[in-house]
Amino acid sequence: MKALFHITDEHVQHVGCRLKITSAPIHSGFKKGGAFNLPDGRVEEVLEGEKEDTEGAHQEITENLIE
Numbered sequence: 001m002k003a004l005f006h007i008t009d010e011h012v013q014h015v016g017c018r019l020k021i022t023s024a025p026i027h028s029g030f031k032k033g034g035a036f037n038l039p040d041g042r043v044e045e046v047l048e049g050e051k052e053d054t055e056g057a058h059q060e061i062t063e064n065l066i067e
Contacts, residue, residue: 001048001049001050001051001054002046002047002048003046003047003048003049003051003054003055003058004044004045004046005044005045005046005047005058006038006042006043006044006045007021007042007043007044007045007061007062007065008041008042009065017035017043017065018035018036018037018043020061020064020065021035021043021045021061021065022034022035024057024060024061024064025047025057025061028053028057028060030047030048030049030053030057031048032046032047032048033045033046033047033048034046045058045061
């Protein structure tokens with residue numbers, strides 16, 4: 001399953017944000033996915049995997065995005 005999420009936060013297009021977004025799924029074992037800046041200021045997060053896995057990874061990313 002391919003999952004598409006949009007992340008909206010004032011810091012999402014700052015330096016290193018996409019690295020944080022893509023690092024979590026890679027370390028969780030995802031083989032395909034990525035993060036892309038959108039012109040409207042959001043970041044698009046794409047993950048491929050089981051529904052529960054993609055939703056869990058997205059939740060982890062959004063909870064730990066700004067440290």
